[in-house]
Amino acid sequence: MQKLNTTAVYILSVVGILCCCIGLGTIAAIIALIIAINQLKKYEADPSLYSNGKAMKNAKVVAIISLIISVIGLISVIAFFAQFNDTCEFIEWYIDLAEQNPDVTQEQLQPLYDWADQEGCAL
Structure with a gap:
């Protein structure tokens, strides 16, 4: 079998x-x-x-x-x-979420700010 x-x-x-x-x-x-x-x-x-x-x-x-x-x-x-209209809205949401976390340092946030700049987002 x-x-x-x-x-x-x-x-x-x-x-x-x-x-x-x-x-x-x-x-x-x-x-x-x-x-x-x-x-x-x-x-x-x-x-x-x-x-x-x-x-x-x-x-x-x-x-x-x-x-x-x-x-x-x-x-x-x-x-x-x-729920996000465009990339900038998502990036803003992501940065806000990261900034609310006390364990996240400014050094860790910098790539997110760079990403926002590359996309032309006004934060």
């Missing part, structure tokens, strides 16, 4: 969950789901050839959960950046 490749699906699903905060996990989760669907098609064509059809069904569920979490993360990232 052959085995379906559940390992790739699980690894890509975990990568999808780990990368959900930056919005890139969606890509890994979609790939995991596509692999799981294709593997399950092979299983359903002839279940007697494969010994781990149930495991692949479970891997597909994990891939779907990973995709949902990753899409939520992607939407969150898009919503965060959509």
